[in-house]
Amino acid sequence: MPLTPSPLPNTSPTPTHALKLARQQLQDQGLVQAGLISERLNQSWQRSLQHGLAPAGRPPGAPHASAPQLARALEQQQALVAHARPVMEFLAEQTRDTNSMVILADAQGMLLQALGDAPFLDRAQRVALRPGANWHEQWRGTNAIGTTLADGAPTVVHGGEHFLARNGFLTCTAAPIFDPAGRTLGALDISGDHRSYHRHTLGLVRTAANMIEHRLFEHQHAGHLKLRIHSQPEGIATVAEGLLALDDSGRLVGANRQALVLLGLLWDALHSSAIERALQTPLSTFWAWARQDGVAPRRVVSARGQVLWVRAEALRSVSASVPRSATGAQDLPARSATRVASHPSSDDLAALDTGDPTLQAAVERARRVIDKPIAILLQGESGVGKEVFVRALHASARTQNGPLVAVNCAAIPESLIEAELFGYKGGAFTGASREGAPGRIREANGGTLFLDEIGDMPLAMQARLLRVLQERHVTPLGGGQPVPVSFRLVCATHRQLRSEMQAGRFREDLYYRLNGLTLNLPPLRERQDFAALVALMLGRLCPQRPVSLAPEVATALAAYRWPGNLRQLHNALQTACALLGDDEAELSWGHLPEDLMDELRPHPQGSARVAVPPGGLREQARHTVQQVVQDCGGNLSEAARQLGISRTTLYKRL
Numbered sequence: 001m002p003l004t005p006s007p008l009p010n011t012s013p014t015p016t017h018a019l020k021l022a023r024q025q026l027q028d029q030g031l032v033q034a035g036l037i038s039e040r041l042n043q044s045w046q047r048s049l050q051h052g053l054a055p056a057g058r059p060p061g062a063p064h065a066s067a068p069q070l071a072r073a074l075e076q077q078q079a080l081v082a083h084a085r086p087v088m089e090f091l092a093e094q095t096r097d098t099n100s101m102v103i104l105a106d107a108q109g110m111l112l113q114a115l116g117d118a119p120f121l122d123r124a125q126r127v128a129l130r131p132g133a134n135w136h137e138q139w140r141g142t143n144a145i146g147t148t149l150a151d152g153a154p155t156v157v158h159g160g161e162h163f164l165a166r167n168g169f170l171t172c173t174a175a176p177i178f179d180p181a182g183r184t185l186g187a188l189d190i191s192g193d194h195r196s197y198h199r200h201t202l203g204l205v206r207t208a209a210n211m212i213e214h215r216l217f218e219h220q221h222a223g224h225l226k227l228r229i230h231s232q233p234e235g236i237a238t239v240a241e242g243l244l245a246l247d248d249s250g251r252l253v254g255a256n257r258q259a260l261v262l263l264g265l266l267w268d269a270l271h272s273s274a275i276e277r278a279l280q281t282p283l284s285t286f287w288a289w290a291r292q293d294g295v296a297p298r299r300v301v302s303a304r305g306q307v308l309w310v311r312a313e314a315l316r317s318v319s320a321s322v323p324r325s326a327t328g329a330q331d332l333p334a335r336s337a338t339r340v341a342s343h344p345s346s347d348d349l350a351a352l353d354t355g356d357p358t359l360q361a362a363v364e365r366a367r368r369v370i371d372k373p374i375a376i377l378l379q380g381e382s383g384v385g386k387e388v389f390v391r392a393l394h395a396s397a398r399t400q401n402g403p404l405v406a407v408n409c410a411a412i413p414e415s416l417i418e419a420e421l422f423g424y425k426g427g428a429f430t431g432a433s434r435e436g437a438p439g440r441i442r443e444a445n446g447g448t449l450f451l452d453e454i455g456d457m458p459l460a461m462q463a464r465l466l467r468v469l470q471e472r473h474v475t476p477l478g479g480g481q482p483v484p485v486s487f488r489l490v491c492a493t494h495r496q497l498r499s500e501m502q503a504g505r506f507r508e509d510l511y512y513r514l515n516g517l518t519l520n521l522p523p524l525r526e527r528q529d530f531a532a533l534v535a536l537m538l539g540r541l542c543p544q545r546p547v548s549l550a551p552e553v554a555t556a557l558a559a560y561r562w563p564g565n566l567r568q569l570h571n572a573l574q575t576a577c578a579l580l581g582d583d584e585a586e587l588s589w590g591h592l593p594e595d596l597m598d599e600l601r602p603h604p605q606g607s608a609r610v611a612v613p614p615g616g617l618r619e620q621a622r623h624t625v626q627q628v629v630q631d632c633g634g635n636l637s638e639a640a641r642q643l644g645i646s647r648t649t650l651y652k653r654l
């Protein structure tokens with residue numbers, strides 16, 4: 001899905017004589033001479049020809065959804081329709097008495113809703129400009145909705161620019177609508193009689209599509225820390241602002257296009273980019289700003305060196321939707337905007353404590369050394385939450401509040417690790433940039449240096465790191481003056497570092513330098529706070545309403561061995577929440593990822609295991625659903641009732 005640069009919209013109609021000539025060439029030769037019409041229009045005409053359409057023909061068998069099919073599409077796009085509706089009404093009001101209508105289409109080009117002037121609606125009906133009709137380019141050739149969806153960019157298609165001559169009485173302007181993960185949800189369009197063309201319509205439609213994206217973003221990321229960004233303080237809280245949503249570790253989990261453009265990122269930055277890098281500001285600072293409601297925007301500098309203004313918001317308290325801990329021991333810690341920063345029982349470290357004694361002890365011990373010059377070594381299996389722990393530790397510290405700089409020692413090629421850590425002078429080695437680089441250790445000055453997977457650091461590098469830790473100076477590759485550095489050091493590994501040392505793979509002197517305090521984080525199967533953890537995760541994943549596990553699923557999950565630890569649990573719950581119908585509040589077997597479900601489903605007692613049905617559980621479930629729908633004569637409500645699932649879940653299954 002394109003973000004930028006996107007194809008330029010046609011901002012003004014093609015001059016009449018050029019358009020006439022171009023249509024003639026299209027009709028006679030199927031090709032239009034370059035320069036006569038815009039390149040984008042030409043490409044769309046060519047696509048229309050490739051779809052087998054003829055300019056003078058009728059749309060061949062364009063699908064029109066039946067009433068139940070339309071109802072199902074509206075249900076599937078509930079959030080889009082609900083958030084678009086007020087914006088559409090506003091647009092319809094603005095364009096009243098202009099012989100036009102406002103249309104919402106889904107990502108496949110099916111018209112979902114239409115509002116507009118009655119006389120024009122009559123005429124529009126005749127070219128099937130009504131809910132249920134499909135305006136994908138495949139069926140109608142060049143048209144604003146179809147072409148916008150094809151190009152992922154706003155479009156004006158005026159009069160004879162429509163591929164089908166029969167649509168030449170229209171002027172149409174559409175803009176795409178994206179969700180906060182960059183997926184195309186649909187398109188918003190204003191269509192009218194070609195005499196009602198107005199060049200400001202494009203701006204109006206783009207702004208309206210933006211407003212819908214804003215509403216969807218606020219809805220979807222109500223539970224996350226949100227950043228509103230703009231290049232000017234006055235741009236904050238306008239439709240022009242950029243929006244970013246962050247997870248607990250400061251990773252981007254949602255954005256709008258403006259934010260990505262401001263940061264110079266693409267959609268694939270979601271779930272991989274850390275805000276601390278993108279805006280060069282520690283996550284703890286954003287949390288601190290978020291706690292101070294109503295504060296003026298703050299100035300930050302992006303990784304590209306651009307000055308930006310930020311307002312941080314975290315208005316909702318997770319505890320509001322999280323049920324009481326199943327252990328009954330305590331309320332789950334809240335991550336809320338009203339948290340008092342200096343109170344240890346309500347900081348990020350305290351929030352990790354959901355009742356497991358081993359983890360509780362680790363939190364307590366970490367708290368004692370957090371503001372002292374003592375290196376911390378975290379050990380634990382993959383996915384137990386070592387990185388999450390380090391981020392909480394950094395955010396909860398009172399000293400060394402500078403940046404948290406994380407380096408994954410296993411992910412950097414051995415040949416680059418030295419330059420990455422210690423920096424280099426310009427031109428120090430082949431491929432080095434002319435300006436040189438300060439290195440990650442210097443970047444962590446005044447903050448925390450987190451060396452993840454330290455057990456994978458090559459021996460030669462271990463010697464250099466030891467020197468830096470002893471001398472508290474870094475000397476860049478290629479020479480230069482040693483630079484003094486001061487940082488909190490936290491290392492993590494999924495290996496047992498002592499065994500690595502005994503096997504000769506890890507330097508003994510470095511080992512003793514790193515483990516001022518060693519903390520072992522427990523694997524999930526050994527934790528005693530499973531129910532509380534699940535409740536906490538569900539509260540974050542499904543912030544709009546309380547969601548819980550069906551009792552038999554809760555029992556099976558609690559007994560499972562979780563080889564991927566918290567990461568695996570989080571991912572399983574995330575999938576389950578995504579499959580949850582809007583009217584469901586309980587996660588049952590059918591919501592779990594299939595591979596996990598197959599492992600968890602209880603087998604009958606005794607040594608004889610149940611015979612697996614041909615094709616496995618998935619095939620059996622599919623067969624059962626189809627059979628019941630057939631038995632109910634296609635009545636989906638009745639079938640859903642008999643199957644004991646919601647209609648939404650049934651649609652998804654089908």
Ligand SMILES: Nc1ncnc2c1ncn2[C@@H]1O[C@H](COP(=O)(O)OP(=O)(O)OP(=O)(O)O)[C@@H](O)[C@H]1O
Pocket residue numbers: 352380381382383384385386387388389493494537566567568570
């Ligand atoms: N305390 C927690 N609360 C909620 N979710 C958590 C918690 N700790 C970890 N997770 C989930 O588990 C995922 C993995 O955590 P993290 O990256 O910290 O593990 P890790 O031990 O560093 O893993 P690895 O050794 O593979 O790097 C997180 O992205 C998050 O989804």
